[in-house]
Amino acid sequence: MSIALSCEFFPPKSDEGASKLMGVAEQLARSLAPEYFSVTYGAGGSTQERSFATVTAIQRDSGIPAAPHLSCIGSTREGIAAILDDYQAQGIRRIVALRGDLPSGMRDPGDFRFASELVAFIRQHSGHHFHIEVAAYPEFHPQAANAEADLRHFKQKVDAGADGAITQYFYSIEAYSRFVDDCEKMQIDIPIVPGIMPISNYTQLARFSDACGADLPRWLRKRLEAFGDDLPSLRAFGHDVVVELTARLIAEGAPALHFYTMNQAEPTLAICRDAGIVPT
């Protein structure tokens, strides 16, 4: 089965982590030929320098285009304009445009309130140079007043000029299918690419899920919890769950797949292999 793939990395904290990440990127590039590697970006300045360095290294050395994430909360228009110009000069053609979350202790939201304003600003400043991805939430964003409001806000990002969307991870395929159906009814016609999170550590996954509003279904939480410290069994079970999810997403017509790699090659490679994905 051939389907377009993308892989997400976070900026490593050390030189050792950076060289390890380039090894991971090379391995994924060789085996999966992804369309792009995306690199996360901490809102309000927390990881900016490391994000820039990672984007530059990937774009220069991996043979696969880099797509920087750009979160706007806490930023000025001038600051974002300078970053866009720098990326354009580096030959970057794709950006994942986000609001981000204001780091604790930081009060000033800056010039942007929502990701839709960032998308509009990118179009105004850089025209159509960048392909813009935005975030989508099949289980709805934790701060949304309700599902209907969240869908309306998602549409605002599309109307502002987004070309595609990547979803928050989910383990309930029904949530994704219904979200895509609702978007179709609202004449949203951009590809909505499922974000896939491999399962390799229960505590970390439960913490992430609680923070970002992704639902870990009760049956899955209970199963993972029961493995306790038996990591090999937890990983084997988690792998089966995610392979099945991935295969169903492909069978149901997902336009592409985006992997949250957590800077590891093997879990993503094993899922792709067992879900029958071959490089495009």
Ligand code: FAD
């Ligand atoms: P928005 O689309 O602006 O939405 C945020 C909230 O505001 C939603 O509840 C929405 O309903 C509401 N809203 C939007 N517009 C309006 C309006 N006009 N009036 C009232 N309410 C409104 N975070 C990072 O810091 N760095 C990253 O690199 C990063 N990468 C991510 C990648 C993906 C694929 C995903 C799914 C998330 C990522 N995040 C990242 C997390 C993201 O920044 C947070 O989820 C953040 O809380 C929301 O960002 P957003 O772009 O979805 O915001």
